[in-house]
Amino acid sequence: MVNLKIDDKKVAVPEGTTVMEAAASVGIRIPSLCYLKEINEIAACRICLVELVGKDKLITSCNNVVQEGMEIYTNSPKVRSARRTNVQLLLSQHDSRCAICERSGNCTLQQISNDMGIVSNPFPDDWKEEPWPKDFPLVRHGEKCVRCMRCVQICDKVQGVGVWDVANTGSRTTIGVSGVRKIEQSDCVLCGQCVTHCPVAALHARDDWQQVLSAMADPEKITVVQVAPAVRTAWAENMNIPREKATEGRLVAALRRLGFDYVFDTTFSADLTIMEEGSEFLARFDEIRESGMPMFTSCCPGWVRYVKSQYPELVSRLSTAKSPQQMFGAVAKTYYAKLLNVDPEKIYCVSIMPCVAKKHEAAIPVMNDAGAGPDVDCVLTTRELARMIRADRIMVEALEAEEFDRPLGVGTGAGVIFGSTGGVMEAALRSAYYLISGKNPAPDSFQTIREPDGWREGEFNMAGTKVKVAVVSGLGNTRKLIEAVRRGEVRYDFVEVMACPGGCVGGGGQPIHDGQELAGLRSEYLYELDQANPIRFSHENPAITQLYQDFLDKPMSHKAHELLHTDHEAWQMEK
The missing domain is CATH 3.40.50.1780 (Rossmann fold)
Known part of the structure; x- marks a missing residue:
């Protein structure tokens, strides 16, 4: 266990715990826009900043692990000022017409902005609408993108399709279809996992x-x-x-x-x-x-x-x-x-x-x-x-x-x-x-293939005939299964595949x-x-x-x- 202080509270957490997780363990919620545990821990949004005593620069809490004797302040004047500035900069590059946005009332950026009491912005608007085919089932609004990278990481790490990628650098950084292609020409399977993991409405269904x-x-x-x-x-x-x-x-x-x-x-x-x-x-x-x-x-x-x-x-x-x-x-x-x-x-x-x-x-x-x-x-x-x-x-x-x-x-x-x-x-x-x-x-004879972990297999005696089956969800897991079948490592008679992790319930x-x-x-x-x-x-x-x-x-x-x-x-x- 690692001992530290967060907002003057003594905290003991396992080694390898992030500062954000340690704070959450004692009821202190640190805001974040880009963070997804084990998927997107790149601190792109800079909203989870905290103050580490003895260090001049603020640190990100989502990807820094605790160390013995740390003293952390999650809401000091320095932290509040930096977070507020970072959110205002994001808002200046974001189409903030919330009343006509489909994620209004269910938008993480909107919630963070409201929680910080931001009712004006010293930075001028710097966004423009980008063209997108109106008949494609998945819609991207580049003017709402906060460049959190969630869509890129979900598509790469979970689904293994690689539809999205980063373009340009610095203040001109944006997210686009990989390979400089149109979305219709991409390998997009329309699973919509990028939509459900986008914190704003940069991605949504038609x-x-x-x-x-x-x-x-x-x-x-x-x-x-x-x-x-x-x-x-x-x-x-x-x-x-x-x-x-x-x-x-x-x-x-x-x-x-x-x-x-x-x-x-x-x-x-x-x-x-x-x-x-x-x-x-x-x-x-x-x-x-x-x-x-x-x-x-x-x-x-x-x-x-x-x-x-x-x-x-x-x-x-x-x-x-x-x-x-x-x-x-x-x-x-x-x-x-x-x-x-x-x-x-x-x-x-x-x-x-x-x-x-x-x-x-x-x-x-x-x-x-x-x-x-x-x-x-x-x-x-x-x-x-x-x-x-x-x-x-x-x-x-x-x-x-x-x-x-x-x-x-x-x-x-x-x-x-x-x-x-x-x-x-x-x-x-x-x-x-x-x-x-x-x-x-018996109706529940086959419940062992209820699949909570991505890929499960089973063999059943069907009135004298043995049948080998597999169940897989999430396309990253699906690729692993298919490659194993092609290499001859596994052999099945019948395979159920669902593109979304967990099946349609997670659609x-x-x-x-x-x-x-x-x-x-x-x-x-x-x-x-x-x-x-x-x-x-x-x-x-x-x-x-x-x-x-x-x-x-x-x-x-x-x-x-x-x-x-x-x-x-x-x-x-x-x-």
């Missing part, structure tokens, strides 16, 4: 909710909305509504209050995905064993973009099954249009997703198999949904719980856990066991809580919902059974292939 409002106002349109499993874990977090009040039923009620004609649950099409993907896995099993290469899941569009740009030779190993989002759109504009006895062209299909890449996925030219335009017309993030609810002044706590519409609102516990890393694999194994043996396993479209990683807590909630669901197997979803009886015939049928499967080679990433 805003599409105004076009949804226009569709709802059109008397010729029938608006149907699907809600992804991970959304229910987080949709009210930024409205300060506790989870026990932010129920699934109130979410449905809020969506109807917004004006949607029909409210459905993506867990329905998650169950449908299991039926198709599980059946495909069994059909490909002999080839998988012969080739020694696994089948990979295909429900994460960020992962699909990644494999197409980084490992194009593995595209053929992807399942041909569409994601639940796209399966829902195809079914809504065919089967459901038939049930309503309406022209499919009248249906406007909206998805609410925890994801930025889903905006791209819906726009892929081949995702139009229903023959009525794009199968999914518009994708909103969880954050956009929250803004719509706030804009309409809906008092969520006062709403009576309502149920999803039927039949596309019926889902199982297996469909719910799709939102968590490992959930797709677990749901698939539950039904694959049944398809092989004709009987159900780039989820609410932002700076400095907190909430994927684990959100995942726990999904597994609680799974446990509480009376149906925990996708093949037992009565709405799915009815869909096959009335419309699709059986999994992997000709009709199912037309609507629910896709050719991943049929479109290319722009270069």
Whole structure:
């Protein structure tokens, strides 16, 4: 242990502890803008300065470790003056029109500035707007960038994609797309991790909710909305509504209050995905064993973009099954249009997703198999949904719980856990066991592959057949897994990949809580919902059974292939 004093308090902390961590251990919070533990500890913002007795220059607390006998002051006049000047300099180079910024009220720079009582700035404004393609799902506002380097470090160290890089030096330093490329030409997978780790609004998802409002106002349109499993874990977090009040039923009620004609649950099409993907896995099993290469899941569009740009030779190993989002759109504009006895062209299909890449996925030219335009017309993030609810002044706590519409609102516990890393694999194994043996396993037989650490594997006896599977989340971990497969160090039959660490619950479209990683807590909630669901197997979803009886015939049928499967080679990433 190292003994020191911080603001005249005696502190004892383990060797290697930073000054910032030592202060936090005794309830002293030192402000910071750029710091992310073990990811970005470069002291770029200079806001975490503290005074070390005996040293003239102030030191940064985020990357200086404690030493025996140190005396630190975190809020001396010298510290306050330096911090204030540094924040004012940042503000002079930052578009401070906060009232029209999507991160207003949830911006670390804004909070620090308010906490310091900064109401004027002696430094003149020195920023300008930079051009950016308006149709790309990820938006960068260079005039709001504080050059904290978080986006660079997250993309490099966690995701291993390297989209962002530093350009220029000194006061002209800025962040741009690496390799002097346009963003459309980069390897960006649209995971959105740079968005959720940006402390300001220099990065955000393209805003599409105004076009949804226009569709709802059109008397010729029938608006149907699907809600992804991970959304229910987080949709009210930024409205300060506790989870026990932010129920699934109130979410449905809020969506109807917004004006949607029909409210459905993506867990329905998650169950449908299991039926198709599980059946495909069994059909490909002999080839998988012969080739020694696994089948990979295909429900994460960020992962699909990644494999197409980084490992194009593995595209053929992807399942041909569409994601639940796209399966829902195809079914809504065919089967459901038939049930309503309406022209499919009248249906406007909206998805609410925890994801930025889903905006791209819906726009892929081949995702139009229903023959009525794009199968999914518009994708909103969880954050956009929250803004719509706030804009309409809906008092969520006062709403009576309502149920999803039927039949596309019926889902199982297996469909719910799709939102968590490992959930797709677990749901698939539950039904694959049944398809092989004709009987159900215990629902929690496969919980050992619930993946909290980035990469997990398991081997299961499926009615006499041993199946080796792996689950991985975060693209840095994914690269390690793929390289191990290519070197022959590991061999799997089936691999689930999710681009975002922790899965969809940690997606780039989820609410932002700076400095907190909430994927684990959100995942726990999904597994609680799974446990509480009376149906925990996708093949037992009565709405799915009815869909096959009335419309699709059986999994992997000709009709199912037309609507629910896709050719991943049929479109290319722009270069």
